[in-house]
Amino acid sequence: MKGTRAFEAHDITTGSGIIVAVVDTGIDHTHPDLESQLDQKQSRLFRNSTVLTGTEKINVPTELEPVERFVATDIEGHSTQVAGIVAASQNETGIVGVAPDAKIISLRPFFFDELVGDILSLTSTFADLLVAIDYAIDIGVDVVNVSLTVGDPDPGSISRRRVYAALNRIIVHAIENGTTVVAAMGNDGIKRFLRIYPSYQ
Secondary structure, eight states: OTTTTHHHHTTTOOOTTOEEEEESSOOOTTOTTTTTTBOTTTOEEEETTEEEETTOEEEEOOSSSOEEEETTSOSSSHHHHHHHHHHOOOSSSSOOOSSTTOEEEEEEOOEEEEEETTEEEEEOOHHHHHHHHHHHHHTTOSEEEEOOOBOOOOTTOHHHHHHHHHHHHHHHHHHHTTOEEEEOOOSSOOOTTOOOBTTTO
16 A cells, blocks of 8 residues: 555545446455445356346355355455455455445456366356456446456467457457556566566557
């Protein structure tokens, strides 16, 4: 927070009226820092081109047996951390987010599709990612956070280049419609000539 000077920014704005879509692994709707920030009705799960609302429930496989969870619920933990950095509320517990009065929408294109050995397999598709971002634009969010990265496309892969072109088009579409897209740069530090998508867009 000190590095971003967020506390100083709070003297100007705390994000009131701003809607942030977090495209990731879901958000823990019971978390005390986030339960009042999360709009579960507008949250969605994107699974193999099927779209489910955040208040619906699905069976999620576990090592023991399927359990029923809200589709917006975090299945890995990463997205709840991201949402906390963005908008954890000022409630005298836990942390305070960069924009503690902003509203959060959970858009989850990731899901556990099946068990691989003793480990749950976290799965997604480019199609579901594109549909999630497009949905965020369609409902008029102010910011889309995409905390995921994919490497530089293989120069010899025509199909993969087409996928990146589609990702580029949806990001341009977001910007043209007044939606800011925030994308991760990865966890490996700065490497010369390294292109990380979608932030490279």
